[in-house]
Amino acid sequence: MVFPTKALRIGPYPVEPPVVLAPMAGITNVAFRTLCREFGSPTSLYVCEMITARAIVERDAKTMEMITFGPAEHPRSMQLYGVDPATVGEAVRVIAAEGRADHVDMNFGCPVPKVTRKGGGAALPFKRRLFGQIVAAAVRAAAPAGIPVTVKFRVGIDDEHLTYLDAGRIAEAEGAVAVALHARTAAQRYSGQADWSRIARLKEAVTTIPVLGNGDIFSATDAVKMVEQTGCDGAVVGRGCLGRPWLFRELHAVFSGQEIPDGPSLGEVGAILHRHATLLTAHLGEDKGIRDLRKHMAWYLRGFPIGSEPRKRFALVSSLAELEDLIADLDHDAPYPPDAEGPRGRQGSPGRVVLPEGWLDDPEDAAVPVGAELMHSGG
Structure with missing residues (x-):
C-alpha cells in the first residue's frame, strides 16, 4: 500500500x-x-x-x-x-x-x-x-x-x-x-x-x-x-x-501500517451507543439529547439481526434509562455483520441545480448574491 x-x-x-x-x-x-x-x-x-x-x-x-x-x-x-x-x-x-x-x-x-x-x-x-x-x-x-x-x-x-x-x-x-x-x-x-x-x-x-x-x-x-x-x-x-x-x-x-481490527459485536455497539447518548445528554440535556440520538439508531444497528419491533423502540427511545433497557435486551455476542458495510446516509437522486436568474451569465461578476446570507447555522 x-x-x-x-x-x-x-x-x-x-x-x-x-x-x-x-x-x-x-x-x-x-x-x-x-x-x-x-x-x-x-x-x-x-x-x-x-x-x-x-x-x-x-x-x-x-x-x-x-x-x-x-x-x-x-x-x-x-x-x-x-x-x-x-x-x-x-x-x-x-x-x-x-x-x-x-x-x-x-x-x-x-x-x-x-x-x-x-x-x-x-x-x-x-x-x-x-x-x-x-x-x-x-x-x-x-x-x-x-x-x-x-x-x-x-x-x-x-x-x-x-x-x-x-x-x-x-x-x-x-x-x-x-x-x-x-x-x-x-x-x-x-x-x-x-x-x-x-x-x-x-x-x-x-x-x-x-x-x-x-x-x-x-x-x-x-x-x-x-x-x-x-x-x-x-x-x-x-x-x-x-x-x-x-x-x-x-x-x-x-x-499506521497495522491490521484493520474486526468490527464490533452487537454488545460493543450497544456500549458505543450508550456512550454517544451520555455525551449528547451532557451537551444538550437528556430530553433533547436522546431525541437527537434517534436519527443515529438505524445506522448503528444496520445489518444486525434484532427484529423490527426492537428497531422501532430504539427509533422512538425517549430516555437514557429506556435506552439502557433496550441495550440490555440485545444479543451482545452477535458478531459484526457483513451487511453493515457499504454506503450509508443520504444518497437520493441527481437533479437540476436551482440557481438565481442569470447566475451563469458572467463568472467574473463579483456582486454578492441577494438573499443568500443564511442567518441560521447547520444547513
Whole structure:
C-alpha cells in the first residue's frame, strides 16, 4: 500500500493520520466529534457543523450554542459558510478575537436547493472573483491570530459547469493552507459515484498546498485506495462514519501500517451507543439529547439481526434509562455483520441545480448574491 510521503499539516497543526471528519449538519456536534476522536487519533481533524458568518456577526443564540468544543479538542476546527466578503471577514475577526476556533474551513460545497437557488454553497465558485474575495477576506481576518483557513468545494455545478480547478488555484493564490474536493457535482448531490479522477487532476493543478479528497469513503481501505489512486494528501470522511465512529479506529490502523481490527459485536455497539447518548445528554440535556440520538439508531444497528419491533423502540427511545433497557435486551455476542458495510446516509437522486436568474451569465461578476446570507447555522 502507498501512503502519503510526508505528514499532512493544516497550517501549524500536524494531522496524523491524514484523516478529517467532514462537517455534517445535525451530526458533527461536540458529542459525535468526541466519540470519533476517542476511536481515532487525537491528531486527526474533526470539524464541527457548518456555522454561518452572518449568524456569528448577529450573535444568533442557537449558533453561539453550536460553537461548543470539548476540553480535549485541539485544534478546534470550525466550518464557516458565507457569501459576502465583508460579513465573512467580520465573522472570522469575531472568531479570532474571542478565541472560538483554531482552524476555519470555508464551505463552498453545499448542494441543498435552498442554498444554491440564492447563489450560495456549490453555486458560488462559478463566480470566480467573488469566490476569491471571500477566501481572501477570511485569510486576512484570520492571519493576525495565526488561524489557518482551508476551503472545501465540489467539482462544479453540473457536468457543463465545472469549477473545481479554478476554485483550487484561486484558493491557493488567496492564502488558503489546504483545499478539499468532494468529487461530485452539485447536480449529483449524494447520488452515484464520486469521480476520484477529479481529485487527481486537482492535485496536479494545486501544487503548493495540500489537496484532500472526499467522497465514497465507506471503509478504511477506501481511504487508502483514494490516496493511492489520486496522490491526494489526506481523506475527508463524511457519511461513511454515520453510526460507525469506530471507522476512525480502522483508519488510524490502516494509515499506521497495522491490521484493520474486526468490527464490533452487537454488545460493543450497544456500549458505543450508550456512550454517544451520555455525551449528547451532557451537551444538550437528556430530553433533547436522546431525541437527537434517534436519527443515529438505524445506522448503528444496520445489518444486525434484532427484529423490527426492537428497531422501532430504539427509533422512538425517549430516555437514557429506556435506552439502557433496550441495550440490555440485545444479543451482545452477535458478531459484526457483513451487511453493515457499504454506503450509508443520504444518497437520493441527481437533479437540476436551482440557481438565481442569470447566475451563469458572467463568472467574473463579483456582486454578492441577494438573499443568500443564511442567518441560521447547520444547513
